[in-house]
Amino acid sequence: MISILAKVKSNELVGYGLILPYLIYSLIIWVYPLMWGISIAFKRWNIISTEKTFIGLSNFIQVIHEPLFWIAFKNTLYFMVVFIPISIFLSLSVALLLNRINFLRSFFASGYLISYVSAGVAYSIVFNLMFSGNGIINTWLSGIGITIPWFSSPKIAMASIAIIVVWKFLGYYSLIFLAGLQSIPKTIYESAEIDGAGRITQFFRITIPLLNPSFTIIFIFAIMLSFNVFTEPYMITGGGPLDSTQTFVMQIYYHTFTNLHAGYGSSFAIIVAAISFAFVFFIRKIVEKDIS
Amino acid sequence: MERYTLIRHDFRSYEKLLTYLLLSLGLIPMVFPYIWMVLASFKVPAEIFDRFIPTSLTLEHYRMIFLMGSTGSANPFIRALANSLLVSSVTTLSVVIFGAITGYALARLRFKGRNLLNNFILFQMLFPVVLFLIPRFLLVTKLGWINTYQGMIAPFMMSAWAIFLFRQFFRTIPQELIDAARIDGCSELRIIFQVMLPLSKSVTIIVAVFTFMSMWDEFLWYLIVTKDYNLMPLSVLLGLFTKGEYSSYPGIQTAGATLLTIPILIIFFSFRKFFTEGIALSGIKG
Numbered sequence: 001m002i003s004i005l006a007k008v009k010s011n012e013l014v015g016y017g018l019i020l021p022y023l024i025y026s027l028i029i030w031v032y033p034l035m036w037g038i039s040i041a042f043k044r045w046n047i048i049s050t051e052k053t054f055i056g057l058s059n060f061i062q063v064i065h066e067p068l069f070w071i072a073f074k075n076t077l078y079f080m081v082v083f084i085p086i087s088i089f090l091s092l093s094v095a096l097l098l099n100r101i102n103f104l105r106s107f108f109a110s111g112y113l114i115s116y117v118s119a120g121v122a123y124s125i126v127f128n129l130m131f132s133g134n135g136i137i138n139t140w141l142s143g144i145g146i147t148i149p150w151f152s153s154p155k156i157a158m159a160s161i162a163i164i165v166v167w168k169f170l171g172y173y174s175l176i177f178l179a180g181l182q183s184i185p186k187t188i189y190e191s192a193e194i195d196g197a198g199r200i201t202q203f204f205r206i207t208i209p210l211l212n213p214s215f216t217i218i219f220i221f222a223i224m225l226s227f228n229v230f231t232e233p234y235m236i237t238g239g240g241p242l243d244s245t246q247t248f249v250m251q252i253y254y255h256t257f258t259n260l261h262a263g264y265g266s267s268f269a270i271i272v273a274a275i276s277f278a279f280v281f282f283i284r285k286i287v288e289k290d291i292s
Numbered sequence: 293m294e295r296y297t298l299i300r301h302d303f304r305s306y307e308k309l310l311t312y313l314l315l316s317l318g319l320i321p322m323v324f325p326y327i328w329m330v331l332a333s334f335k336v337p338a339e340i341f342d343r344f345i346p347t348s349l350t351l352e353h354y355r356m357i358f359l360m361g362s363t364g365s366a367n368p369f370i371r372a373l374a375n376s377l378l379v380s381s382v383t384t385l386s387v388v389i390f391g392a393i394t395g396y397a398l399a400r401l402r403f404k405g406r407n408l409l410n411n412f413i414l415f416q417m418l419f420p421v422v423l424f425l426i427p428r429f430l431l432v433t434k435l436g437w438i439n440t441y442q443g444m445i446a447p448f449m450m451s452a453w454a455i456f457l458f459r460q461f462f463r464t465i466p467q468e469l470i471d472a473a474r475i476d477g478c479s480e481l482r483i484i485f486q487v488m489l490p491l492s493k494s495v496t497i498i499v500a501v502f503t504f505m506s507m508w509d510e511f512l513w514y515l516i517v518t519k520d521y522n523l524m525p526l527s528v529l530l531g532l533f534t535k536g537e538y539s540s541y542p543g544i545q546t547a548g549a550t551l552l553t554i555p556i557l558i559i560f561f562s563f564r565k566f567f568t569e570g571i572a573l574s575g576i577k578g
Contacts, residue, residue, distance in 0.1 A: 011401060011402065011403075012401075012402065012403040012404070014397075014401060014480050015397050015401035015402065015403030015406070016403055018393050018394065018396065018397035018401065018480065019394055019397045019398070019403075019409060021390055021393070021394070021450070022390060022393075022394040022450055022455065023409075025390075025449065025450050026412075026416070026450075028431075029428065029431075029446060029447055029449075030416060030424070032427075032431070033424050033427035033428045033430075033431055034419075034423065034424065034427070036427040036430065036431070037423060037424065037426055037427035040426075040427070040430075047430075094315070094318060097311050097314055097315050097318075098315070100307075100308075100311050101308070101311055101312065101315070104312075106564075106565070106568065108315050108319065109568050110560075110564040110565075110567065110568060111319045111322065111323070112318070112319065112322055113560075113564070113567055113568060113571075114322055114323060114326070114557075114560065115322050115325075116567075117505055117556045117557065117559075117560045117567070118325075118326075118553060118556075119508055119509045119511075119527055119552050119553065119556060120509055120511055120527070121511055121527045121528075121530050121531045121534070121549070121552060122329075122527075122530075122549040122550075122552045122553045123325060123549075125329075125530070125534055125545045125546065125548070125549040126325045126328065126329045126332075126546065126549055127325065129332065129340070129341070129542050129545070129546065130325065130328055132341065134341050134342060135341050135342070136328065136341065136342060136343075136344055139341070139342040167321070167322070167325070170322070171322065172571055175568055175571040175572055176571060176572070176574070178572070179571070179572035217574075224420060227420065227422070228420065228421065228422065230511070230512050231511045231512070231531075234511075234531075235531055235534065235535065238535075248422070249422055249512070252422060252425065252426070253425075253512070253516075256425070256426050256429075257429075257516060262426055262430065265426050266426050266427070269422045269423055269425065269426060270423065272420075272422055273419070273420050273422060273423045276420055277418075
């Protein structure tokens with residue numbers, strides 16, 4: 001009896017021993033920075049000086065009075081409005097096609113995934129050149145009499161950025177949808193067929209509702225991604241033309257590492273995180289359904 | 293009746309054909325940028341923008357990247373490639389090791405506070421990176437780690453996502469195997485690395501390739517903590533040169549982009565099954 005107790009006790013100690021590295025690491029690199037970030041958001045502090053003044057909510061108030069904050073907000077919404085519907089439509093289409101084949105399925109699945117591994121800097125360089133004013137795409141388009149100012153028109157620059165991000169994530173989202181499609185039992189379709197339901201009815205009454213978990217996760221991923229766009233506009237447009245591709249992260253980067261206002265940048269980041277939380281929360285409320 | 297099934301069969305195969313046709317057509321825009329990039333990196337400057345198939349090839353752009361560093365060091369791009377490989381590999385190794393250790397403790401050992409830690413890990417995954425950018429930069433500055441490999445690696449050494457994945461998988465391994473190893477006198481660490489990990493090859497590879505890929509792709513953090521060309525990973529060096537002195541040399545840019553792409557493509561092609569599996573895994577759980 002005593003030896004069993006001792007064993008349980010030592011087992012517990014082993015457990016603590018094994019989680020200790022992670023615990024310490026989390027305290028240093030996660031908990032502490034989180035607290036620090038919150039505390040400097042209430043201070044006026046230029047990184048290179050030692051002087052920090054507590055200024056209450058002033059930073060936060062200043063952020064929401066800053067025109068560029070709202071411009072970045074508008075740009076992020078614009079990005080989402082283009083990115084989310086297009087990527088969901090295309091990736092669901094690809095997943096439905098992949099779900100219909102067996103032969104060569106893994107070949108096509110990894111084929112569509114090839115864009116996902118491309119590094120942000122690499123594909124930004126490539127798309128910037130391909131879509132430039134006199135680039136290959138416009139050269140081909142001019143064959144049918146049009147050219148599109150992809151990255152140089154303030155009206156469509158953000159949409160162009162959204163489209164290249166669609167390229168990157170299309171295969172990734174397709175595979176999430178495919179996994180969802182394969183988890184739907186075949187018997188449901190069979191009994192629907194017996195009941196005389198046509199393919200279109202089956203699609204809207206069975207496939208779409210039962211894919212709900214896949215939709216939910218893709219919406220969440222896509223929203224979090226939209227609030228984190230940085231590399232593509234940094235590399236391609238630098239935030240222009242006319243601030244049309246300024247994003248939240250670019251603003252935070254600018255305030256903190258160019259202007260060196262760490263306190264202001266930190267309050268900016270907190271507001272952005274809060275907005276993205278709110279978006280994720282609402283989209284879950286709207287999209288997520290309990291299926292069984 | 294026989295005729296009907298025959299027609300139906302034909303209809304089905306026609307549909308199959310259409311499916312394959314659509315899938316193949318869709319693949320073209322996915323692969324095209326890669327082909328264009330590689331071709332452009334060998335083109336003479338006059339043909340980069342508007343000609344798809346080059347009429348003559350040149351190695352000039354690669355020569356510039358490999359041999360002519362104008363920044364003091366002989367070839368900063370080779371150095372940057374090595375930096376990227378080093379930083380990504382070390383991070384990957386660390387994420388796998390600590391992911392397995394912590395995941396094992398959470399899956400197979402009983403201790404007070406285990407559920408709390410489980411919840412904490414899920415909680416951590418919800419927080420966006422922007423929240424940590426500035427204070428982590430301040431922390432790394434305070435530690436004197438700006439412009440060091442430690443500074444680049446520090447925020448990524450352990451991953452809640454990896455721990456979660458290992459924990460989920462380790463729960464499915466039969467207890468008898470662990471008991472048998474304990475009776476043989478194995479320490480818990482040996483159980484983790486000699487019993488659990490070999491039985492969890494696919495999860496381990498999934499964690500490793502996804503971690504490596506995201507480190508290879510990482511840009512913002514490295515941009516913030518590296519100032520010295522000799523220490524920069526390839527993504528940052530190429531990014532800065534593209535915006536800077538190579539801004540009007542598209543050939544050199546595409547050669548650099550090719551250099552940045554090849555290693556990760558090699559990994560992708562060697563482990564493509566694990567990439568597709570890994571995504572399906574994160575999609576199902578939700």
